[in-house]
Amino acid sequence: MVNKQTIGDRDTCLSPADLAALEESLHEQRGFREEQLRQIAAAPSRAGDPSRPSAAQTEVRVKLAASARMVLADVEAALVRMAEGRYGHCHLCRRPVDRERLMIVPQARYCARCQQVREAGR
Numbered sequence: 001m002v003n004k005q006t007i008g009d010r011d012t013c014l015s016p017a018d019l020a021a022l023e024e025s026l027h028e029q030r031g032f033r034e035e036q037l038r039q040i041a042a043a044p045s046r047a048g049d050p051s052r053p054s055a056a057q058t059e060v061r062v063k064l065a066a067s068a069r070m071v072l073a074d075v076e077a078a079l080v081r082m083a084e085g086r087y088g089h090c091h092l093c094r095r096p097v098d099r100e101r102l103m104i105v106p107q108a109r110y111c112a113r114c115q116q117v118r119e120a121g122r
Helices: 016-042 055-084 099-104 112-120
Strands: none
Touching: 016 055, 016 099
8 A cells, every 4th residue: 555645746645545535436436336237137127017117217227327336446556556556547648646536536537637637638
């Protein structure tokens, strides 16, 4: 586990307590998303079933499941980065991701600046 990160002239000080809290948050998110996917998969979908969902409900379920799988993949990747000591660095510019950003979005792969650039390019 990384103890304290100070990189370049920007301080993104992740104390051991910060990292422990972030890791706990990631594990909680993983559990939540896994449970969400189980519930979506358990919803009725058989033809002829009176409780069968409408096409709109099915579409919502499919989109929710896709979103949950995406977030789960991001969470898993963040846990791997944490285990490998690469957590908290932007995948594009390699600068540290601000501590405040990580506290809000612990699975963040990009610093706020690079995230904005990526979203503007869509």
